Amino acid sequence: MGIPAAFRWLSSKYPKIISPVIEERPITMDDGTTIPVDASKRNPNGEEFDNLYLDMNGIVHPCSHPEDRPAPKDEEEMMLEVFKYTDRVVNMVRPRKLLMIAVDGVAPRAKMNQQRSRRFRSAQEAKEKELDKQELLKLVKQQNGGILPPEHAGVVSKKAFDTNSITPGTPFMDILASSLRYWCQYKLNTDPAWGKLKVIISDATVPGEGEHKIMSYIRSQRASTEHDPNTSHVIYGLDADLIMLGLATHEPFFRVLREDVFFQDSKARTCRLCGQKGHEARNCRGEAKEKTGEFDEKETDSSPLKPFIWLHVSVLREYLAAELAVPGLPFRFDLERAIDDWVFMCCFVGNDFLPHLPALEIREHGIETLMTIWRDNLPSMGGYVTKDGHINWNRAQCILDGLGKKEDAIFKRRKEQEDRREANAKRRKLQAGGGNDRARHAESGAAPRKDGHHNPAHGLHLHPIAQFPKETPSAITYEMVVNRGGIQDTNIANKSAASVLKDKLRGGTSATEAEGSDTVSSQSPPLKRKASDLEDAARASGVASTTASHAATTAEGPVDTVRLWEDGYADRYYQQKFHADPSDTGFRRNVARAYAEGLAWVLMYYFQGCPSWDWYYPYHYAPFAADFQDLATMDVTFSKGYVSKPFEQLMSVLPAASRHALPDVFHDLMTNEDSTIIDFYPEEFEIDLNGKKMAWQGVALLPFIDMPRLLAAVQQKYPLLSPEDAARNGVGRDVLIFSDNHEGLYDEILTKFYSKRQGASRFKLDPKISDGLSGKVEKLSEYVPHGTLHYPLDSHAMPDLDYDRSVSLVGQVGVMAGLASIIHIGAGIQPTISVAQVALGGAVYLPEQAIFTWGCHLQLHDSLIGVTSSSSIWEHYSHAWASGYSE
Structure with missing residues (x-):
């Protein structure tokens, strides 16, 4: 997942790092034949690429549960979708030397905590969705006189694919590995564009996250004396940390390829309940799919393909060169070291291994705040904070001290902005005429409704007439089920709802509604919400309804009892979040030191590879910046530790509801009350919204895994495994x-x-x-x-x-090696990466002694950052280079 909202922030702040991918599509002739894309021809994007790396989980997930079309009916159809999607990506990039396919293997322990949270949440959402489906099925049956045609039951009650199966060690991942090997061999035999490609497949049996296996390969090739520094790299994936990893390679020709996630499909999204198009989930009635053609031919997928975009890491380097330049440095400015420091600062705003510091939100300019502190302190620090993935703790202390001085002001400003946003939202609501229902119903004493209707059915949600499905007056929709709210008596509610709906279809109001309000009109405008918003809200409410919020709630939403904007917030924070004595400053220091260890671990993971497989941050929350003290006295070292086997990771991250992905011998450990590790698998768990509004933004308060206890329980079951299951628990190779x-x-x-x-x-x-x-x-x-x-x-x-x-x-393939923060260069030349590279379709190289010709390239920065003259930037650079070099 990487840094939350990082891609949106980067593309907004540095817009020229993004460009659209020019993609050739297969041509369908009048007679129905299709001419496929000939990827052996020149790339229509005007540049040829050497290596393409696929972070495969970013392909498998959307292929197994797509948003814009019905999901594949079984795993074999999923594999065909994976082939189709991968072929499209390869045809876009047209690599000429190497294709690497990396699937997530067993992850480091630090990552397992996040995986555990996501998978437990996913299981809860699936449980809520299934309950809602069954309730809808029951109501549809009631309205059909107790008779439910088999095709209706098949549509509504079909069990969805458990996405938790996309985890190393499951049968699904076995199928994926063998399918990918077959497909690559088939393409090498049949597709001329693949003729000179070498393909590396690192499947789920090879330990490590997909993107980090890719980075390990790139580092290993850079260590070779035969490495070509002009190699061009493209990595596909949806994780924002691919951008940081691309910067960390210090490769001059690096791009990230991804779907344009902000592209809005003009067609309605597929209903996530029945898999059909033409209606949203809230209006689903569980009806059987209508026939397409005389023989129910397979529906043509007419929805437009989502476009792809390039993220040019080389152009981002240019932006950062301008932003990170500091005038008057007493040492030589080193862009590579400055970029490393920038990557380090990004770790503070969130990653897959540590919670973000409370004062830093990327949407609130958290990275800009750190950059300002870094620039202000760089001259006095005497050098850079990081080097080759290692932290200078004296200099890191300067950055954290600077942030600590700003924390109080940040919290107060955040509260002021939130209050202002809420006030503006209420004002816009009133101006739009859909507004303050409480005021409009005050005289009648009726309960307010979001859509302007008094609800007689004890909380049953009713749609305005313009939204109601006209073709089936007796239809009961999914939203009636999930929004049933405070229904106390089902029969009374159904009667009341039927009365309301009947009157609505006649164009009038029900008797109950007429008594409750004299302002409701049958011509009320429909609610204006995007389908995606409705789906997201349904998902969020699904989580919230199955868990107890850590904070009190009111009609206006959750109450933030920590109140970071008020004095004494630190005592309240540690007391409520950590259950620690407010006066225990030693505990705060221990939390801060554990977090500092985490920063060291993350930075080494990005630059050198995994420093320890069993280290993890043992808290759900981060400390305050002011709690970091005496970091210079820290001696942070890591041992490689124990690499978990696939079944051990599955037992660490899966909830009991997903136990079908494990061999039967492990099931009792997750369900038997006498199991020694039953406490690792709670069916209910709290989600602390932690000052946020939506459940998905909250913190899942799951117990941390006691690994020695889990290993003891799991390893006792190994002798009972079948040979096939035991093979899935092994370690593979590329x-x-x-x-x-x-x-x-x-x-x-x-x-x-x-x-x-x-x-x-x-x-x-x-x-x-x-x-x-x-x-x-x-x-x-x-x-x-x-x-x-x-x-x-x-x-x-x-x-x-x-x-x-x-x-x-x-x-x-390659020799494991550390990575120095340098760009590899040829003899006597230094590569200068410029926007000109994008415009001209090639690299721009300048001799090292011709440094004063940089001025012409710095003018290209003017178009990026709005500088009217390049002279000031040039002065920064020339002074930095003339001032010498610092460690």
Whole structure:
């Protein structure tokens, strides 16, 4: 997930980092035949790319539960959707050297806490959704005289795919791995655009998050003496931290590819209950799908494809070069070190491993606040806060001290802004005429309603007449079920609702409604809310309704009892959030030190790889900036620790409701009251809104896993596993696949591993023969040269190939190595990354001795940041470079 709202903030603050992807589409002829995209031709975006990396979970999730069309009916259809989506991405980018497909494997313990929270929430939402479906089914049955046609029951009661299955160790991930291997081999055999590609598949059996496995590969290739510093990289994924990781590589030619998540589809979204188009979930009646054509042909997907966008990391580097420049430095300005510090500061506003500091919200210019403190203190600090992923704690203390001085003002300003927004919202509501129902009904004593209707059915939500489905007057919709509110007696409520609906369809008002209000008209305008807002609200209410909020609530919303804008907030915060004695300053210091350890862990994870697999932050909340003291005395070290096995991670992150994804031998550990770890799987848990408005923004107060206790319980079950299950619990390795179009490499591999002259079991790749790829590979036991390629799934939706022209290997591609914060350069030249690169479609290189020609490139900054003259920026740069270098 990365940093919340980071992409929106970056694209708004630095708009030129974003550009649309030019995409060729298949052409459908008049006779119905389709001409596919020929990706072997030049890229229509005007630039050729070497390497494409796919953070595969960002593809699997939208393919398994799409928002704009019915979900695939089974896992085999999901695989076909994954193939289709991946093919589209590859055709967009058209990599010429390498394609790496990385699926999330077992994550570090620090990440498991977030995964646990998301999966428990997901299970609660699924439970609420299923209850609502069953209630709708019951009401539809009632209105049909107790008879429910089978097709109705099939539509409404169909069990949805459990997205928690997209976790390492599940049968679904096994299917995904074998399907991806088949598909890549098939494309290497059949698609000319893939002919010279080398494909690396790192599936869920290989430990590590997908994006970090990709970064590990890039770092390892940079460590090779044969690495080409002009290599162009494109990484696909939806996580905002891909941007930070791209900066952390210090590769000059790096782009992030992603869907344009702000693109608004003009067509209605698919109903998330029955999977049909044409109505929203709130109006779902659970009806069977109407036939399409005489023989119920498969519906054509006419919804437009969501467009993609580039995020140019090189252009972001230019923006940061201008923003981070500090005049009058007593040492040499080093852009790479400054960017590293910027990435470090972004860690404070939120990431997947630590809660954000209370004073910092990215939407409230939290990063700008830290940048200002950094620029003000950089000259006196004598150097940069970070180096190659390590923190200088003396300098970090300066940044946190600066933030601590601003905290009180930040909290008060936040409260003032919230009060102003609420007042403006109420004023706009009144001006729109939909407003203060309490005032409009004060005289009658009627309960206020959001849509202007008095509700006689004990809280049953009623739509304005313009929104009501006219074609079936007796229809009972989903929203009637989920908004049933305070119904005390179902029969009375149904009677009352029927009366209201009957009168509405006649154009009048019910007797009850007429008694309750003299202002309601049948011509009231419909509520104006987007379908996405309704869906999101339904999801949010689903979570909120199954959990107890940590804070008191009123009709206006949750009450913030910490009151950060009032004196004494720190005592209240630690007392309510940590259940600590307000006078216990030692506890506050321990929390701050644990958080500081977390910052060190996150930074090393971004720049060097995982420093410890079992470290985690042991609190749900962050400390205040003012609580960080004496950081210079800290000695932060990490040990690699224990890498969990897939079933151990599943037992750590899955709720009992998702136990079907685990072998049966583990189920009693999650459900039996006598289980030694039953406390890890609560069915109900609190969500502390923590000053937020929506449940999804709150903090899920789940118990932390006691790993030694969990391992003891889980490992006792290992002897009971079947051979198939035990295999899923193993650790895998990356697979390298390429075709015989790589003649030199292909022949060398077959000679080394499969001829009479075969040598050692491990073979070191020669980058000169492998087109720049370095590393060591071994034989894949199940691979047979020139054998048959079989489609691994039962449906046979894809063909078998009698003669497989690809070769598959396993091994470590590249050498694990640390990453220095430098750009790799050729002899005697320094690469200058500029917006000109985007405009001209190539790199702009300047000799190091021609530094004074930077002025012409700095003028390009003018169009980015609105500077009228480049002279001031040039003075900053020339002074920085002339001032020498500092550690």
